[in-house]
Structure formats: C-alpha cells, structure tokens
Amino acid sequence: MFAYVAIGGGVGALARFLVSEVGNPKGSLPYGTWLANILGSLLLGGLVVLRTKHVLPESIWQLAGVGFCGAFTTFSTFGKETITLLQTNQFKEAIIYIASSLFLSISLVWMTFVLFM
Known part of the structure; x- marks a missing residue:
C-alpha cells in the first residue's frame, strides 16, 4: 500500500512540477497550478466514482487517487500564489483565481458524481 502511494505521489509531484x-x-498568473488543480479534481472525481462502484482495485486507488492526485493537486501552492497576487496588488486576478479554482474544482467533482454515479 505504501509503495503505491509513494510511486503515485512521486509521479504526481513531477507532473505538477x-x-x-x-x-x-515569471510574472504571469499561475495558470499551471490552476490547471493542475482543475484536472486533478476531475480525475479524483472519476476515481471516487469508480471506487464507490467497486470497479477500481484498492491498489489503483492508492496509486492514482491517494498518491498521484494528492501530489498533483496542491492547495499549499494555491495559497502561496494567491498571497503573491495580493502582495503585488493584483486584487482582481486574485479574486478570479480563488473563485475559479474553487468553483471549477468542486463543480467538476460534483458533475462527475452526478453523471456517473
């Protein structure tokens, strides 16, 4: 179990990087982190659906859900980049980044549940 999480986490962290x-x-909005969080949420939603339906083996859940998605998505970087936007007086961009990240991430997980559960 730990090996699956470690391998998935290593691959997820590298993919996010x-x-x-x-x-x-440099000097741009954090589109890469935004994209990683949105895609990771979509992937995790799909994996949760498969796990709930008992068609996803535990090893794949540990590898892809816990390991990969856990490392690929990053709330700490999201927080740091939001603070950076605020410190550089990019208030509108910070609000858009926060709102779109939260709305899209949660909406994609919810839509995955609604469509596939």
Whole structure:
C-alpha cells in the first residue's frame, strides 16, 4: 500500500512540477497550478466514482487517487500564489483565481458524481 502511494505521489509531484514550469511563466498568473488543480479534481472525481462502484482495485486507488492526485493537486501552492497576487496588488486576478479554482474544482467533482454515479 505504501509503495503505491509513494510511486503515485512521486509521479504526481513531477507532473505538477512540469505543468507549473510550463504554465506559470515569471510574472504571469499561475495558470499551471490552476490547471493542475482543475484536472486533478476531475480525475479524483472519476476515481471516487469508480471506487464507490467497486470497479477500481484498492491498489489503483492508492496509486492514482491517494498518491498521484494528492501530489498533483496542491492547495499549499494555491495559497502561496494567491498571497503573491495580493502582495503585488493584483486584487482582481486574485479574486478570479480563488473563485475559479474553487468553483471549477468542486463543480467538476460534483458533475462527475452526478453523471456517473
């Protein structure tokens, strides 16, 4: 179990790093982190549906749900980037970043449940 989480977490962290490197150019809005959080929420919603329906083996849940999604999505970076936007007086951008991140992440998980449960 721990090995699956560790492997999935390592791959998820590396994937998030790559998405952030490409999507977060210096001085820009944090599009990469935003995209990782949105995609990770969508993926996790789908995995939860599969797990709830008992079609997802526990090992895949540990690897992909707990490990990969846990490392790919990042609330701490979201918080840090929000503070950076506020410190640089990008208030409108910070509000859009917060609202769209929360709304889309939660909506995608909910929509996945509604469509596939």
